[in-house]
Amino acid sequence: MFKPYFPAAVIGMSVALICQLPCGADIDAKLIDPYVQKEFQWAMFIDTQEDKPYLNYRSSRLNPITQVRVTASSFQQGKTNTPVITPAQTYEEFWYHEEVPIGMRRYRTLDIKPNQTGAIFLGSRGDNSAAAANVLVRLAVELDLQELAPSLVEVPLDKYDVIASVLGRYSFFPRISKGGRQCSIHLRSHPYNKLKDEYFYLQN
Amino acid sequence: MIHYARTLSILAAAAIAVFTGALPSAQAQQLGGHGHVDGGQGGSATTSLSIQNQTRRGVYAVITTNTGGLTPSINNIQVNGSSNWVAPSGPPPPVDSGLYYTCPPSNGSCPGTPIQGFFYMRKGTSVQITSTAGQNVLSGVSIAFLQPPYACPGSSNGFYPFVGEFTAANGTNFAEVTLNVTTGENVDISCNNGANAKINMASTGGPTWTNNAGKPVPSFSITNSWVNGTTGQDNNCGVAGVFPYQYTQCTAGPNACPNSPANISCPISTANNGPCQYARTAGKSGGTVTVTFMGPEHPPSPSH
Numbered sequence: 001m002f003k004p005y006f007p008a009a010v011i012g013m014s015v016a017l018i019c020q021l022p023c024g025a026d027i028d029a030k031l032i033d034p035y036v037q038k039e040f041q042w043a044m045f046i047d048t049q050e051d052k053p054y055l056n057y058r059s060s061r062l063n064p065i066t067q068v069r070v071t072a073s074s075f076q077q078g079k080t081n082t083p084v085i086t087p088a089q090t091y092e093e094f095w096y097h098e099e100v101p102i103g104m105r106r107y108r109t110l111d112i113k114p115n116q117t118g119a120i121f122l123g124s125r126g127d128n129s130a131a132a133a134n135v136l137v138r139l140a141v142e143l144d145l146q147e148l149a150p151s152l153v154e155v156p157l158d159k160y161d162v163i164a165s166v167l168g169r170y171s172f173f174p175r176i177s178k179g180g181r182q183c184s185i186h187l188r189s190h191p192y193n194k195l196k197d198e199y200f201y202l203q204n
Numbered sequence: 205m206i207h208y209a210r211t212l213s214i215l216a217a218a219a220i221a222v223f224t225g226a227l228p229s230a231q232a233q234q235l236g237g238h239g240h241v242d243g244g245q246g247g248s249a250t251t252s253l254s255i256q257n258q259t260r261r262g263v264y265a266v267i268t269t270n271t272g273g274l275t276p277s278i279n280n281i282q283v284n285g286s287s288n289w290v291a292p293s294g295p296p297p298p299v300d301s302g303l304y305y306t307c308p309p310s311n312g313s314c315p316g317t318p319i320q321g322f323f324y325m326r327k328g329t330s331v332q333i334t335s336t337a338g339q340n341v342l343s344g345v346s347i348a349f350l351q352p353p354y355a356c357p358g359s360s361n362g363f364y365p366f367v368g369e370f371t372a373a374n375g376t377n378f379a380e381v382t383l384n385v386t387t388g389e390n391v392d393i394s395c396n397n398g399a400n401a402k403i404n405m406a407s408t409g410g411p412t413w414t415n416n417a418g419k420p421v422p423s424f425s426i427t428n429s430w431v432n433g434t435t436g437q438d439n440n441c442g443v444a445g446v447f448p449y450q451y452t453q454c455t456a457g458p459n460a461c462p463n464s465p466a467n468i469s470c471p472i473s474t475a476n477n478g479p480c481q482y483a484r485t486a487g488k489s490g491g492t493v494t495v496t497f498m499g500p501e502h503p504p505s506p507s508h
Binding site for chain 2: 027033035036038039040114115117119121144147148149151152154182183184186188190191192194197199
């Protein structure tokens with residue numbers, strides 16, 4: 001009686017074990033995610049870390065340091081159902097002391113064609129949302145100049161308000177554009193909240 | 205697959221039309237525009253139509269006309285005064301200012317009376333759309349972005365004969381207008397087939413418009429939201445001027461994409477197109493309607 005159920009149980013347990021890692025993971029710096037690769041042709045991930053021991057000496061005025069790493073990847077959207085399994089590569093790194101940028105390194109150039117649809121995802125790690133927002137604005141302007149404006153910027157729900165507030169410091173406000181070309185950032189929270197899904201336009 | 209889905213959709217819609225004797229606006233587009241109630245020509249004041257690419261990227265704009273209606277061919281449509289629509293020569297897709305027919309491979313070539321054309325809009329540009337039919341009659345004319353309309357979630361289409369179709373993961377949407385007709389103007393954004401673009405449609409000037417409640421408003425501004433073509437979630441429920449995913453009669457079916465997931469977000473009630481359109485009383489025209497491409501639209505990432 002028991003025997004026929006044994007293989008099924010083993011298979012079920014195996015699937016459960018296999019699924020534990022990728023099925024339960026948020027979008028991360030590797031950008032190996034079915035949603036990302038289905039919806040977009042390129043994506044970036046902003047990861048903020050604050051536990052870096054750099055410049056940590058007595059009388060240091062630059063400690064603590066926040067390291068912000070940007071990874072990027074591109075996909076052939078719609079060409080295949082097989083997800084791209086090559087992890088995203090580091091594009092740029094920034095270092096901040098509180099809100100002040102003190103360093104930046106670019107690792108490579110982007111190999112993304114203009115007018116491709118893409119998105120930027122902000123990770124949940126770290127508390128220095130001001131630094132993350134600064135990187136976000138910098139990326140938005142840089143990508144905009146390359147005609148690669150991201151169609152979506154997704155940030156953790158608990159960081160949305162801080163990011164939105166910092167965007168205001170750089171003259172990005174949630175108003176409808178009055179026409180013409182305007183740099184904009186489509187900010188959306190994760191998990192989704194209807195009230196936290198807005199376009200922020202650069203007001204001249 | 206798209207042809208199969210569309211055929212089923214057309215058959216279902218046609219059957220409903222036979223029984224009800226009337227077709228709603230969004231459904232009319234599903235039928236290639238046959239269902240719009242065309243009026244005669246409008247009065248002396250005409251309503252202007254413009255299309256704007258507000259984004260900082262280039263985008264294809266696609267215009268579809270109303271077969272058998274008062275604006276029967278894309279050849280009736282002028283973009284900045286030009287109606288020099290031509291058959292596209294081949295890949296790569298153009299990025300200049302030309303006007304091109306969209307010629308589905310099922311036709312072998314562009315049909316005798318082409319109803320659809322596309323052109324490339326550079327970032328931040330705006331064009332004026334006029335009609336050679338009557339006094340600028342734009343009846344059952346729809347405007348889509350990024351790719352041709354009527355692709356249900358998971359289907360694909362493109363700008364033939366250019367190779368490489370675009371898969372519409374969450375379907376496609378469009379703005380539709382009926383302007384400068386004597387029977388009453390109306391406008392809406394249809395997400396019946398899903399949504400691939402965030403489109404805003406706004407009016408300035410001219411006579412008042414009314415929505416479902418019949419209360420006149422001096423102007424309107426309509427913006428659609430996302431549809432999840434995998435789950436059937438729709439963020440367009442109850443949005444004035446927007447036809448939700450699947451609901452060809454605004455607050456009820458039949459479904460526009462019968463082979464795609466059903467709408468699991470919007471409640472079903474008695475069929476009523478009113479909430480999904482802004483309209484003017486018969487004979488009233490004037491002012492400007494602007495259709496703006498705000499960017500590609502995507503559903504939220506799933507909660508893990």
